[in-house]
Amino acid sequence: MFARYKDLVEEGLAGMVPFPGLADLNIPMQYHLGWTDRDGNRAATPASQGKALRPTLCMFACEALGGDLGQAVSAAAAIELIHNFSLIHDDIQDQDAERRHQPTVWSIWGQPKALVAGDSMQCLGDLSVLRGAQLGVSPATAVRVSRILTEGYLEMIEGQCLDLGFEARTTITTDEYLHMIACKTGALIRCSVEIGAALANDDPEVTSAFASFGNYLGRAFQIRDDYLGVWGDEVATGKSTESDIRRRKKSFPAVFALDRASGGARQDLHRIYAQEELSDSDVERVMTIMDELGAPQYANRLTSESAEQATLALAAVDLPGWVRDEVDQLVDFLARREF
Numbered sequence: 001m002f003a004r005y006k007d008l009v010e011e012g013l014a015g016m017v018p019f020p021g022l023a024d025l026n027i028p029m030q031y032h033l034g035w036t037d038r039d040g041n042r043a044a045t046p047a048s049q050g051k052a053l054r055p056t057l058c059m060f061a062c063e064a065l066g067g068d069l070g071q072a073v074s075a076a077a078a079i080e081l082i083h084n085f086s087l088i089h090d091d092i093q094d095q096d097a098e099r100r101h102q103p104t105v106w107s108i109w110g111q112p113k114a115l116v117a118g119d120s121m122q123c124l125g126d127l128s129v130l131r132g133a134q135l136g137v138s139p140a141t142a143v144r145v146s147r148i149l150t151e152g153y154l155e156m157i158e159g160q161c162l163d164l165g166f167e168a169r170t171t172i173t174t175d176e177y178l179h180m181i182a183c184k185t186g187a188l189i190r191c192s193v194e195i196g197a198a199l200a201n202d203d204p205e206v207t208s209a210f211a212s213f214g215n216y217l218g219r220a221f222q223i224r225d226d227y228l229g230v231w232g233d234e235v236a237t238g239k240s241t242e243s244d245i246r247r248r249k250k251s252f253p254a255v256f257a258l259d260r261a262s263g264g265a266r267q268d269l270h271r272i273y274a275q276e277e278l279s280d281s282d283v284e285r286v287m288t289i290m291d292e293l294g295a296p297q298y299a300n301r302l303t304s305e306s307a308e309q310a311t312l313a314l315a316a317v318d319l320p321g322w323v324r325d326e327v328d329q330l331v332d333f334l335a336r337r338e339f
Helices: 002-014 023-032 053-064 069-094 105-109 111-135 139-166 174-200 204-231 252-260 263-273 280-293 295-313 321-336
Strands: none
Touching: 002 053, 002 069, 023 069, 023 105, 023 111, 053 069, 053 174, 053 204, 053 321, 069 105, 069 111, 069 139, 069 174, 105 111, 111 139, 139 174, 174 204, 174 252, 204 252, 204 295, 204 321, 252 263, 252 280, 252 295, 263 280, 280 295, 295 321
């Protein structure tokens, strides 16, 4: 699936980046997308490129319903630009110095330039989605798709604010966590498949079913991401397995442990998460408590349940056999991925 749409997605992105008039912001944007090195030279390896999950989902939903892929290119590119604008800003907020096995934009060019590079990507995403009208999308559908995307990334921003707020709290319920990830991660994944479906059909029930599919897919994706943030392979993820704990990030393993721990373990967690900086022994203690409480097993169970709900969301939609097969493969990949 990813290979099938790769060239079309890149074609859509190349139509927006580099963008005339943005001067020296184009190199940081191309660098972040994994296309060039910091000097603007074409990258020798695609290792620093993202998975392009969201635009792939958009293209897949469109083709699954018999739509014209040519009309989905600009929307798919828009979704990827919006996603990457959020990543540039997230790296600044989290002070992450590395992403996808290379230094982050802010760590090279500084926070002010990284901020406006992210802002530029957001603007280019807004412009790209409206280019659909030049590709044969009706004006009414183009406006509808634009609204779905804008409302989606407003939810994404709400989720990021909630996530940042969680860092100062030690009492977070599972429901609060699930609402946060439904916004921060689920919203953009949901609107990716919703937009693809909206471009291919006029049946609101079918589009709603794809949106529900995307919502559960986003939940499975983020819980798996949180799992990999603590128990993943650092070489595969390109990220330290200690970073989430050191930042006192309330990812699912932390929320689960804080909610379930008792006695000395609970006291230790509250003491550790109340500190400004965590020592190596603090990180080790947190990971021990998470393991003792069964956090990795519960995270895997919740991921599997979300994946199953994603598949069920499309059960009533009339889809070709190849689509059903690829839905199953996609859900299985996102629920079991190692990177």
